Amino acid sequence: MSESEQPFTCQTYRIGAVARLTGIPPDTLRVWERRYAVVEPIRSEAGTRLYSAEDVGRLTLIKRLVDNGDAISHVAPLTLAQLRERSQGLQVAPSNETERQPCRIAVLGPTLPTLLARGGEPLSAENHGIELVGAFDDERRFRDAAAELKIDLLVLERPTIQLDRIAQISDLLTESGASQGLVVYGFASRGAVERLEAQRITAKRAPVDAAELARWCAALHGAEQRPAAETLLADIDLSSPIPRRLYDSAMLARIATASPTVRCECPHHLVQLVSSLVAFEQYSRECESRNAEDAALHAFLHAATARARATMEAALARVVEAEGIDI
Template structure:
């Protein structure tokens, strides 16, 4: 062992050396540290970051998993031991489920392709949940996955009709906004409920996990802004956003995916605010304001997405496909 090697082991590795050892560019390393806190290197008296052997091992594992298709945001906070297990011996589910899927995003080609790499086998699908009970009739599948932007008092009945039509013993409902009482009622009926995500592989992993376990993610409902202007109609439909998601394939920056998820959530919150129960004229005015505000925020983010699509050339890629 040379004197330099011994010094590096005792003092730590500088950024350039850490980048070379792990295969993570220095710029990416900075972003991962700032945004995801993947490691916490100590800082020398001269202000230089010094990475320990444990940091190097952790960064190497994360780089390998990102290259294998795992989103950085989904693994950045996992313990190193969990990362090692995922890399060396990922657990394979023993049971395969034949499923029917209904929803604008969950039944899109991107999600169906991601599901091919899971334990779920898509037997029937539709992008319109209202048609599922008819289209899935006599399919004799084991589970249905229904994606709805918002949930209403009638949602449990809708899901029950779909289950009965295809004789499915399990059901998963993915949503973006919902009253807590509806979520509780669905769970009381044995239906598994979770917040929707806009990453196809995360959808596949989430549904597979729910079907193999009894876990129930907690609902999250939030938003309150203020705006008086009537926002324009949504510029992008679910199919276009799905195409943009497929085109944004940079594993080191997930900003495009997060931006699209925000737009989808705001779209859903607009609808949720319009459908929410109003107890008085003042309450109705509040919900109209929430709806307008969500629409205004959505419009601003759509402007940003429009610019991003031009810079990244996503429209050209969609046209070529």
């Protein structure tokens, strides 16, 4: 097996890199490990969690399933093969406006549920694309009901946010099953807000109204800002082997210099594209091994480029066959 065919079996990633690759906040990941044993990272001599490429692939699939409505407790015991099978056909976001379901919101706080109810125009799918599935002023009642609500966005009202309460907020979001959290606060330090946002929990200073909640839901469902490219790249799995090369450098050279009886320059242009992708594929792999801090980004770039190279090689193969080029 050539170097280009090797999966990332030797590469390991720290928890921050895994969070960037999978979209799972570090605190959420720790909760999932502790409560559901989603993965078992190894430990360095210094006690740092180190995750394999297979761990990253597994967590990516679990995150996708949870975002699409599966309970973490249901998908955590599945094997990698079972996760891949269950994930087939899932979309990152609905493909058009008619398919998008209302964003299901639950609100927990001392005053916000009442204020929203008195705000005039009700929260509804017709008016805002929102379905208010629960409003709670008691945390215990919310925890008891959360599992049945299938929440998309959890809105937490907090008069203050202190650094030592961040973990509790993160745990509450995890237990709720919500894919996104919005904390509406009265007073907070910049450090506390930055800590929340580092965990992909949005913090907004009060007050907030129904229209603003609608905008957050639109962003959550991808109606306004989510790029189409994110859908195309969503199923890149770092635990899968890199596609093998169909053509080595000598074969590409022979295709590029094929008989002039070929009617167009497509073979030559395709060879240039494949060669460029091969070069960048190697470059991104080398960058990954030299720069541990950016390992997550370079691993993703390598896998994405390998997929693009394999696609263009398949296109080149069809042209070679159609033009009768002998290699």
